[in-house]
Amino acid sequence: MKQVFIKDGKTSEVKKIEVNEEELDNYTTILELLLKIREEREPSLVLRYSCRMALCGSCGMIINGRPRLACLTKVKDLGDKIMIEPLRNLPSIRGLVPDLKPFFAKYRSVTPFLVADDEQESPTAPYSQTDEQVKRYLQFNYCIQCGLCYSACPIVATNPKFPGPAAINVAYRYAADSRDRNKQRILKLDTPDGVWSCRIAGSCSMVCPKGVDPSLSIQLVKSSLLKR
Missing domain, CATH: 1.10.1060.10 (Alpha-helical ferredoxin)
Structure with a gap:
């Protein structure tokens, strides 16, 4: 069972969501995981993304304390606890979306x-x-x-x-x-x-x-x- 913690940059509220590992595979990215969570569990989740191919740079966020592209980061490379936050050094618009x-x-x-x-x-x-x-x-x-x-x-x-x-x-x-x-x-x-x-x-x-x-x-x- 994966425990996913998602921090709202505007309110600083952290939501904990548990995800069954059987629903994931070795190729599931953090972006895919977030979209799955939004579709099935948290429709209010706000994030920014576009190409899904690490070309546009839209899905930058802090994942387990490190700035990464969500579309390039695989869930299998992280631990059982995953902390996701908006980018630092920037104001927040809402959810995981920074004001660039x-x-x-x-x-x-x-x-x-x-x-x-x-x-x-x-x-x-x-x-x-x-x-x-x-x-x-x-x-x-x-x-x-x-x-x-x-x-x-x-x-x-x-x-x-x-x-x-x-x-x-x-x-x-x-x-x-x-x-x-x-x-x-x-x-x-x-x-x-x-x-x-x-x-x-x-x-x-x-x-x-x-x-x-x-x-x-x-x-x-x-x-x-x-x-x-």
């Missing part, structure tokens, strides 16, 4: 898109890149904006002005792109509350479901600023 507005506001603040020059805006031929130029930023391009790194970051928890790992990561991703012409993006992070707030805890990289390693991109931003 602060996260995306910081993400947008670093201009997370290519800033082209006039020649690129009116191209006369393909704007090509070498394999080496692509490799400089490719790993950091896999971020799906799920917010797990933001939830795991101890600096975000203590400094509301800190942009967070995802924002700094995407800033480096575009700064490292040979097609980009924005010279101010990285310089805006050169503040005590910016990239220098990071103390290299590494928790952001540990919870990233796509292997982006935002801790590395943060250190690369620091290195870039020091070289300048």
